[in-house]
Amino acid sequence: MRQELLSLPKTLAGDVARNLVMVAKLLDEDPEKAYGYSRVALRLASRVAAVREAAGFAAYAVGKYSEALAEFRAARRMTGSVELWPVMADCERGLGRPEKALAMAGEPEVQKLDRAGQVEMRLVAAGARRDMGQAEAAVVTLQSPELASSAVHPWTARLRYAYADALLEVGRADEARDWFARALEADQAGTTDASDRLAELDGVQFTDVLEESEDEAEPGSAEGPEKG
Template sequence: MQSLPKTLAEDVAKNLVMVARLIDEDPEGAYGYSRVALRLASRVAAVREAAGFAAYANQKYAEALAEFRAARRMTGTVDLWPLMADCERGLGRPEKALDMAGAPEVHKLDKAGQVEMRLVAAGARRDLGQLDAAIVTLQSPELASNAVQPWTARLRYAYADALLAAGRQGEAREWFAKAVEADKDGSTDASDRLAELDGVEFVDAFDENENEGEDEEHSDPQAPGGPEQGGEE
């Protein structure tokens, strides 16, 4: 953004901050800010990347792929390769995603990027109905490691989900439990999936109390709106 005039750079930066702030809880709002930034500075790689993330969060995969490609051309890095491959999945082209998973660019990714690429490839296998291949794709030193990394919970979760889809419920339960152990920030719903497998049902205490209050209201003859008692004829 150093190539932009100061006032313009500040305006662009404000919009990018809003994209980052809203993208998880309000993807549509983030997308709106990304479009403003794009109109202001479409030749800035950070803007194209942010626009790609915002489009991706809104499942606008063709648009996201175009923005990620533009950002990659500008920077020459391969960091966005797994996301580009996942966009291909979103566009109904799992074979293309698998081609990208086997491309030389994957070897240039850092460990987190390689794990992400493995997750995308496994998803593409599942898209094609190749459950056993998806399971094998996820089997890796990163999956077997007891060390907890930023990607560990998602990797274990994906493995558990693939096992469950393949009918291997006992193994799936074991790996959902391992995902729960690694998921310190609640980035997956592994705990809910585990409870579901164990037949545990959660009751919303707020709803339960609310229903009890309604029952009491209807049964109380003195409550406002309740049945009249001993009315005069």
Template sequence: MTGKELDIVTQKSLTGLTPENATYVARHLVMSGRLLDDNPEMAWQHAQAAQRRGGRVAVVREAAAIAAYTAGHFREALAELRTVRRMTGDDSFLPMMADCERGLGRPERALDLALSPEAGRLDEDGRVEMLIVASGARRDLGQTAAAVVGLQVPELRTAQEAPWRARLLYAYSEALADAGRAAEARDWLERAAVADVDGETDAAERLDELAGYSFSEEELPAAPRPSAPVTDASDGSDTSGEGR
């Protein structure tokens, strides 16, 4: 592993560093990317190492943000995302920022971001990602009917090839379950399992667990909500310098 495994755009972004630092940062970025799915905590450690020497490069801060988010370090992820957004002016990080707020136990702030003018300018992918986060925030607040309505968008049935399709179907199933609409929730969970060819959700596992379960009067057991490992009441502001 030399660091040249990075894509050419990322390699070029490191040219402002000294050759020694660029190589060091690149190697840690490669390792962070490789470990992200199987060992997110170790991926976060590698991303931090890259950030310490390459923190003025936006792509390095973005890698640190994604690693922190994946590892459940929502306060750190939020700080990094804010920094990346300031450095690049890119609002596409807003859904992840909102999800960090939800992970920190602050669903009201997640909804504030979802309703912001900047969120209204997101492209389709970003808009749907934000709808998913906002629905989860509504569920956190006990607003189950609003959580369902918020996901009743044309993309539920029309976006067959979209990268977020399985997660949208899954989120809709969760919202229906929380609203006590068990049969519909089961139906949409099955749709999510079919759509989830990459294993982004646990829809298939939940269906296996529910095999033989009767839904005549009972509710579909809701999937566990994201835990909030960080309970700091601060706003997550970055002291050094953005919402799946």
């Protein structure tokens, strides 16, 4: 990104960089604000691939899938890279075109992705299958050497979680519980709600102790005992 910004005048590059930093900082905690900063950066430097990519992810985060797809396509044209292929396919899902996403999973570009990218593409393809009502096919789609591996990678928790969720949809609850547990083991960053799904399957209910105490307290209970 820094290299790309060097093509801009120094002052302009600084302004664009500051907006991109805010996009990265806010994307998870406040995607609407991140989107706003991305639009500023886009107005300043629309011919920079990194800006188009950042604008795409910001639009994706707020559900503007058509806009996100356009930005990702622009970035890909500028760089020739295939790394955005999975998220482009997921935009097709967001636009209600799971068949298109599934078709993209079979394109030659997928073979050019690194291992992480291929896992992302598998997740998108499984999601497209579920969108199309093909729950059993989604289960099969997620079965892979990466799923079977005991090694933990940044994508491991999400892959195991998706598999557990797919198993649950086809009525294989016992297996689903096992895979939610495996997802939790790998989820060091807390990217999934695997612990909540496990508790739900085990019939565990959490009670807000503070709220319960307030409900049990009767009007006037803070007063002292009556004298008499």
